[in-house]
Structure formats: C-alpha cells, structure tokens
Amino acid sequence: MPATKANLMKQLNSNFTRLKPVGIREFDAKASAVPGIVKLTLGEPDFNVPDAMKQAAIDSITNNDSHYAPGVGTLALRKAIAHFLADRYQLDYDPNGEIAVTVGATQGIYAALSALINPGDEVLVATPTFPLYMAIITILGGKAVEIDTSDSDFVLTPDKLKATINNHPQAKALILNYPSNPTGVTYSRQQIADLATAVKDTNLVVIADEIYSELIYDGHHTSIAEFLPGQTLVLNGASKSHAMTGYRIGFIAGPKELMGPVSALSGMMITSATDSAMAAATTAFGSEAGRQATLEMKQAYQERRDFLVHALHQLGFQLATPNGAFYVFAHIPASAGNDDVAFATALAEQGRVAVIPGSYFGAGGQGYLRLSYATSMENIKLAVERIATFLKED
Ligand SMILES: Cc1ncc(COP(=O)(O)O)c(C=O)c1O
Incomplete structure (x- = not known):
C-alpha cells in the first residue's frame, strides 16, 4: 500500500481543510460498535424499494x-x-x-x-x-x-x-x-x-x-x-x-x-x-404505483411518529412540532442538563440507544437530540423503553 509522499497534504484545497467534521456518520459508526444498540440515527428509509x-x-x-x-x-x-x-x-x-x-x-x-x-x-x-x-x-x-x-x-x-x-x-x-x-x-x-x-x-x-x-x-x-x-x-x-x-x-x-x-x-x-x-x-x-407506494410508507411513518412523540412527551422531553420528514427534535429533559453531545454519548454507551446530538446541525441545536423514526416500530418501542430506563438510572 502506498504511503502519501511527504508534504503532499499541504497541496489540499484550503477550503477543504477549513471544513468542520460533520459528525453524524462518525457518531453513528461509534455508536454502532456498542453491542445490541438500537439506532435512531440515520435519515434513511428502512423500507425496500417498492416493486414497481x-x-x-x-x-x-x-x-x-x-x-x-x-x-x-x-x-x-x-x-x-x-x-x-x-x-x-x-x-x-x-x-x-x-x-x-x-x-x-x-x-x-x-x-x-x-x-x-x-x-x-x-x-x-x-x-x-x-x-x-x-x-x-x-x-x-x-x-x-x-x-x-x-x-x-x-x-x-x-x-x-x-x-x-x-x-x-x-x-x-x-x-x-x-x-x-x-x-x-x-x-x-x-x-x-x-x-x-x-x-x-x-x-x-x-x-x-x-x-x-x-x-x-x-x-x-x-x-x-x-x-x-x-x-x-x-x-x-x-x-x-x-x-x-x-x-x-x-x-x-x-x-x-x-x-x-x-x-x-x-x-x-x-x-x-x-x-x-x-x-x-x-x-x-x-x-399511480409510485404515488401509492409513498402513501403506504407515509402511513407507517405517521404511526411511528405519533407513538414516539407521545412517548417522549411522557418522558419529559420538549419537542419541536414534528409535522414532516421522519425526525423528532427533542430537548433533553431539564434535569439532564444542556450538553447534547455528552447526553447522546452516555445514552449510546450506557442506555444502548443511538441518536444524533442536536448541535451537529448548527446554531440553535444545542441541548437537542435528533431521533429518526425511519426504523421499525419494534426498534422505536425498544428505544423508548431503554431511554426510560436510562433516565431513571442517570
Ligand atoms: C435535507 C436533505 N437534503 C438532501 C439530502 C440528500 O438526499 P439525496 O439522498 O437525494 O442525496 C438529505 C439526506 O439526508 C437531507 O436530509
């Protein structure tokens, strides 16, 4: 395997070297290493491509x-x-x-x-x-x-x-x-x-x-x-x-x-x-098959959203009004402070639930977590149970 020639990294586009690491995929990869973790991290539909x-x-x-x-x-x-x-x-x-x-x-x-x-x-x-x-x-x-x-x-x-x-x-x-x-x-x-x-x-x-x-x-x-x-x-x-x-x-x-x-x-x-x-x-x-496929998936997302929103409210999270996409943006309960990265890291390592820290999304995200419900209802229910246990133990 070739080693990069000395000094070559100085040739990089300086705008590229100014880039702040985005963090989402890295956080997801780190969390994935926790055995048995439930992931509400990635913004990717869990459905297969419809047959048509x-x-x-x-x-x-x-x-x-x-x-x-x-x-x-x-x-x-x-x-x-x-x-x-x-x-x-x-x-x-x-x-x-x-x-x-x-x-x-x-x-x-x-x-x-x-x-x-x-x-x-x-x-x-x-x-x-x-x-x-x-x-x-x-x-x-x-x-x-x-x-x-x-x-x-x-x-x-x-x-x-x-x-x-x-x-x-x-x-x-x-x-x-x-x-x-x-x-x-x-x-x-x-x-x-x-x-x-x-x-x-x-x-x-x-x-x-x-x-x-x-x-x-x-x-x-x-x-x-x-x-x-x-x-x-x-x-x-x-x-x-x-x-x-x-x-x-x-x-x-x-x-x-x-x-x-x-x-x-x-x-x-x-x-x-x-x-x-x-x-x-x-x-x-x-x-029409394309339109119907979306409607079917949307129905499933809506059921998951309703369940997750209700459960998070009950656990003391404050939420932005999630009326679209497949994300919930929840403020960590007041008793747990305002450090979303620390909270998400502990939730992953101790609670075995992966979510994305809100501050990765720019100004205004601090203290929040992004939970993706583009995953099965079974996973969402398990995640909610684990979050409840984590909050009790924390
Ligand atoms: C707001 C937004 N725009 C664009 C994209 C990328 O979409 P695509 O897969 O079509 O490149 C995403 C993916 O997560 C997204 O959340």
Whole structure:
C-alpha cells in the first residue's frame, strides 16, 4: 500500500481543510460498535424499494439501456418530474430546459451552489439544518450565515429573515429546507407566502430543498416556488419519498435562464445519472404505483411518529412540532442538563440507544437530540423503553 509522499497534504484545497467534521456518520459508526444498540440515527428509509420501481430498473437493464443519457437526464424522467411537480404542488416546469436530473439531491445542492458562489459570497441558511449545506458552501469558498430559528419553534419568521437580509444585503442565496432535517418542522401555506413576500424584492436565489415534501402528516406541502417561480431552485428527489436512497436520483427545477448554468455545471459533474435508476425514478414520479407506494410508507411513518412523540412527551422531553420528514427534535429533559453531545454519548454507551446530538446541525441545536423514526416500530418501542430506563438510572 502506498504511503502519501511527504508534504503532499499541504497541496489540499484550503477550503477543504477549513471544513468542520460533520459528525453524524462518525457518531453513528461509534455508536454502532456498542453491542445490541438500537439506532435512531440515520435519515434513511428502512423500507425496500417498492416493486414497481424495482421492475422498471430491471427492465431498463434487460433492454440494454446502457448508454450515456442527456446531462439533464432522460426526457421520460424529466416529463415524469414535471407531472409530479404539477400534480402535487401546482408547479409548472418545462421538461426541456427547466428540469435537471441529479445524482441525489446532494449533487443538486452542489450544482446549484457552484453556479452561484464566488469566494467570499454569503449564503443565508436557516438553522439547525442539514450540515451538508455548510460543508458545500465552505468548499466553494463561500460563507454560511446561520439564522438560528430555535426561539421561534424552529420556524424561520419573516422578521428574522428581513433582519438578516438587512445585515447581509450582498448575500447571494437563501437555503430553506422544509419539512426540515433535523427538526421535522414544516411551514404552512401562509408562512411560506409570508417568507416569499420578505424575499420577493431582493436578488436572493431561494434554494428550496423540499426532499421531504411527500412526507407531511397533517396538511399539505406548499412549495415556495409557487410564490417565487422566477427566483427559486426547487430541489427534490426519490430518496426519501420512494425509499430509493441508493438509486441516487434527485432533481432541480427552476426558471430557464437560471437553469442553463446550473444544468451545465451539473452535467460537468456527472455526465448523466444512471440509466436504470432513472427508469425506476420515472415510475416513481410518473405513475399511480409510485404515488401509492409513498402513501403506504407515509402511513407507517405517521404511526411511528405519533407513538414516539407521545412517548417522549411522557418522558419529559420538549419537542419541536414534528409535522414532516421522519425526525423528532427533542430537548433533553431539564434535569439532564444542556450538553447534547455528552447526553447522546452516555445514552449510546450506557442506555444502548443511538441518536444524533442536536448541535451537529448548527446554531440553535444545542441541548437537542435528533431521533429518526425511519426504523421499525419494534426498534422505536425498544428505544423508548431503554431511554426510560436510562433516565431513571442517570
Ligand atoms: C435535507 C436533505 N437534503 C438532501 C439530502 C440528500 O438526499 P439525496 O439522498 O437525494 O442525496 C438529505 C439526506 O439526508 C437531507 O436530509
């Protein structure tokens, strides 16, 4: 095995070396070493890919669908995405020029931010949030301006947003993720309309990460693109809605002129997404079977959420209102202090339940834990029993 040549590490991109370790996967890996641990850590559906999507991928392979697709994805998938966005969220995008298929929402976020950020540029991010945004902004040489939402039930209010815009008038973009990872909080139609009003007269590009849009339990998801079509890049994908995390299919939709450079950059990064995965996603977004599969999974998530929320309340946790995604963001009981990393570490080692410390998600997360209920009810029940025992013994 080769040893890296001396001094070579100095050649690394200095933005990369500035990156703070994200921690989620490391924490999960460390906790996984505890024998018999129950994990409520990762944001990954525990369901298998539904049969209709699997069959579409198999057919694609059998039919030798094995050549480079267009950089923005197959036309069939872009049409299915346009149908999905119109049917579910009343959004109107042309499959030719206004939609690009990406390798997961992850690469979509990278492409969108790459198209916007020059070194030193600011991006507004409502926190606590998915840490990848900060990492990508840092790698691109930009600066994340965190807007702590913890004192407004993890909802970004128009006043808070306006105040931040006033303090950072040159910011290029606003990243909004709802339903939210890690809080499970989402926004009503009115709240989205009010945020849109606060942004409308600015030149901010809204990067709306709506990857959990299909997983809302009470009410309905409203895309901010409905109010700000000319300045929003909507990100979504099949990972969460269709349990297709490993297929790596996401997409970006936005106004044509802006999508030109975003799509060009995305194409440079990936050439194109994988044919068989795109075939599966075409069924996911374009068929009734795809819609039904999501509804069935959503029903199961809702039962788990209701159970977990009730149980955590009874154990003395305070929760953000978790109306979407598959996360509960719970403040550790007052009697247990405010150190989420210490609490989560002890809970893993002594209580044999793994959850993610809230401070890993940026400003406002301290004192909280993220519990993912993308796992079986059996695991959730066992976790609750163990948390109860841990709190008694602590
Ligand atoms: C808010 C958010 N955006 C994007 C992603 C990544 O999605 P994908 O698997 O499509 O890359 C995740 C995954 O956890 C997420 O929580």
